[in-house]
Amino acid sequence: MNTQKIALITGGSRGLGKDMALRLAQNGVDIILTYNSNREKAEEVADEIRKLGQKAAIFPLNTADTGTFNKFFGQVSDHLEKETGRPNFDFLINNAGTALYAPFSETTEEQLDDMINIHFKGVFLLTQKALPFLNDGGRVINISSGLARFSLNGSSAYASMKGAIEVLTRYLAKELGPRKITANVVAPGAIETDFGGGHVRDNKEVNDNVAGATALGRVGLPEDIGGVVAFLCSPEARWINAQRIEISGGMYI
Numbered sequence: 001m002n003t004q005k006i007a008l009i010t011g012g013s014r015g016l017g018k019d020m021a022l023r024l025a026q027n028g029v030d031i032i033l034t035y036n037s038n039r040e041k042a043e044e045v046a047d048e049i050r051k052l053g054q055k056a057a058i059f060p061l062n063t064a065d066t067g068t069f070n071k072f073f074g075q076v077s078d079h080l081e082k083e084t085g086r087p088n089f090d091f092l093i094n095n096a097g098t099a100l101y102a103p104f105s106e107t108t109e110e111q112l113d114d115m116i117n118i119h120f121k122g123v124f125l126l127t128q129k130a131l132p133f134l135n136d137g138g139r140v141i142n143i144s145s146g147l148a149r150f151s152l153n154g155s156s157a158y159a160s161m162k163g164a165i166e167v168l169t170r171y172l173a174k175e176l177g178p179r180k181i182t183a184n185v186v187a188p189g190a191i192e193t194d195f196g197g198g199h200v201r202d203n204k205e206v207n208d209n210v211a212g213a214t215a216l217g218r219v220g221l222p223e224d225i226g227g228v229v230a231f232l233c234s235p236e237a238r239w240i241n242a243q244r245i246e247i248s249g250g251m252y253i
Contacts, residue, residue, distance in 0.1 A: 006089040007233060008032045008076065010063055010126070011096030013042035016143070016191065019226030020093060021045055025054040027230050032076060032089065034061035034096065055083065063096045063122035064114065069129045077133055090138045091233045092130050094123045094165075097143065104156040112157050119161035124168060137180045139233050142169045144187040144244065150252040162187070166244055173242035182241040184232055189248025191220040215250025224249070 012033025035042035049056035077087035147159035172183035
């Protein structure tokens with residue numbers, strides 16, 4: 001019986017997804033990661049994973065384009081059949097996403113639709129399509145945000161989708177429980193990445209404000225997040241279910 005664990009991470013070519021992939025690989029997990037447009041960066045991450053001694057494969061995926069999900073899982077399952085003799089994987093990490101900074105009064109219907117499609121509908125339906133390939137005893141990890149707990153101007157649409165994801169995760173935990181699949185939420189605070197055009201990383205005023213609002217006195221880094229996701233995929237985390245784990249350094253407490 002093949003006991004090698006495999007994780008599927010959406011949006012794994014940069015930022016938080018990249019760190020999640022590398023930390024899981026360090027724990028001996030093989031990785032399948034998706035990218036939306038930057039294949040070169042995804043290849044670089046895959047090479048890093050292979051240098052750690054784990055297998056890695058990359059696939060293009062736009063999580064807002066739900067009509068492509070059947071084809072995507074066909075490609076992934078075919079790859080896994082060839083590599084492992086089975087079409088299944090163990091961990092689904094719904095990480096892919098984009099930012100939106102817009103006042104509530106100025107948020108357009110098109111912007112709202114984008115947020116719904118990427119951050120809620122895409123996660124809902126991708127997870128649904130993944131179920132036949134997700135091993136019993138597996139894990140689903142969804143990514144939320146500190147913005148689902150505290151409120152900052154300009155994030156009403158984005159944060160609302162993350163609130164919906166937190167509710168969905170509890171329902172996944174309930175309904176997938178008979179298969180011994182756990183479902184949890186990781187909610188990062190403000191992190192220095194190129195997310196949202198580097199909004200937190202590159203805007204000194206924003207960076208200073210976040211650091212001042214955080215008990216540990218700094219902005220988060222990608223490497224603050226990946227290890228927690230890796231832990232949730234470990235045997236030690238088997239009894240953690242339907243939980244929201246905020247990783248914000250104590251932001252707005």
